[in-house]
Amino acid sequence: MLRQPYGGSRQKLVIALDLGTTFSGVSYSILDPGIVPEIKGVTRFPAQDNTGGNAKIPTVLYYDQSGDLMAAGAEALDEGVIRSAEDEGWVKYSRFKLHLRPKWADTKEINEAIAPLPPGKDIVEVFGDFYAYLVDCTLTFIQESHQNGADLLRSVQDRIEFILSHPNGWEGVQQKKLRRAVVYAGIIPDDDKGQERIHFVTEGEASLHFCIDRGLSSFIKDEEGVMIIDAGGGTVDISTYSRTSDDQSFEEIATPACVFAGSIFVTRRAENFLKKKLKGSQYEGEAELIADCFDKTTKHRFRNADEPSYIKFGTMRDTDPQLDIRSGQLRLAGSDVASFFEPSASxxxxxxxxxxxxxxxxxxxxxxxxxxxxxxxxFLKMRERVELFGVTLSRPANSPLNKAVADGAISFYIHNIVSARVAKYNYGLRMNTVFNSRDPEHARRKGQVYTRPDGEKALGGQYSIILPKDARVSKIQEFRHSFKRLYQNVSHMNTIRIDMLCYLGDKSDPRWMETEPGNYSVLFTVTANTGKAAKALKPLRQKKRGFYYRFDYDIIIFFGRTELKAQICWMEDGVEKRGPAQILYDRDR
Known part of the structure; x- marks a missing residue:
């Protein structure tokens, strides 16, 4: 798809921060009015020669005993820094991204793969420190790489927008912490205008944009779906799309998935294997070092379970035939190496x-x-499996695969090609209905009947679906349901507060909340200032209890840029009014 000229009236800088479990990267674009935007990567970081690549840096930090950041990225692997760390007692920290995982991913395997947080630091501060480092490196790169780079940065200083990518399985809880992290980093001011400069994109959706930019749309068949798999260090994000009839956009055709099966778990299994193999030998204490060597070289070269693999870790004098160590190389059976990969592949x-x-x-x-x-x-294992079903598997050529998310995040900002998404959960709220003695479900609950302000007998504790799970939601579509509230005192109507709920069970049409109390979760409380509208209400007469007031309103659910939002809507002086939109996320997940 051809990229269009930037339609804004002022120059702007957009920076995409891809903070990964093992490696991180940054891409950016300078948006000039009337000019077709270009996506550029930050390819120069301090001490980067030690990383073996030019588009990514290790997601590694060193803190001193006071919790002050001493080194980050490629600098943290510099021999001088490592020596200083040993002398000064600095703490090396990596894989911290997984500390932000949702509660459903709190498993033993994941817990064992990550280290505790540094003393005196929480996850927001650690993210903030690394974000600050990435942005500082990016601004330095732009200043040194562009003519009049310093002047450019000064002119757009208050108009820099940031796209933060995150795994498919992360939602509002994690996004809220990422917002706090960028404020902690000093990247944006802690106010509404600052927050408006932060945008989120899932790694799956960013990867789709990357693939389309690399020309892979020509391989997508009409009327059929395409699956994007972003296999990273910690998570593997899987998203499925189809091209729309106008060929100008894509839409989700399945709920995006996130599995914790990334490359760090392969290395972790290798390390556990090596610890057992080397136990009781002179190399017992070298298991972690050898696993690190496996991670950097052998893991990437391995392709065949029928052939042995070798891990180069020592010198010519390191030899132990019983352990299959010769001249500083440890020999492993191909079947053993395959066993490190198999659980992730499965x-x-x-x-x-x-x-x-x-x-x-x-x-x-x-x-x-x-x-x-x-x-x-x-790649070969996956291709062998999916080809059984007539599905083709490919990797974008002539482009670093680990740049997909950062580049794709910029493309997402410039021209978002996803026009519809799939609702991950069943969204709704608690409601009551008029008691119906002929309804067996009502009759069973007659002891819970109460009298409403309008005199009607009613039953509460029922769930009303506003947006069903797996529903297709376009960017311009609103899901709206009408409700009413009854009051005896108009002064109680100045503010409406409604708990938005999420149903996590298996029923397609859940109704009575008491039957599955553990499957309903409060997402958040949506509010609206309705005082002016309340004053205009006319009292309604009820035979036995005097007067009451009725307030009619709608609950609306719609997509924001990448997340669902909800708000209250009502009529005031003949004009539709809306409360502030709030992002739908489960604060308990």
């Missing part, structure tokens, strides 16, 4: 099957991106 393939079953259209193509996508064994 999780990914299982979710591919789930997506294919849920998708509204037949999936004919899969695009694989991300750092873990560079694993030849993983």
């Amino acid at each position: 999780s990914i393939l299982r979710e591919i099957d789930n997506q294919r079953l849920k998708a509204r259209r037949s999936v004919s193509s899969i695009f694989l991106v991300g750092g873990f996508a560079e694993s030849t064994w993983l």
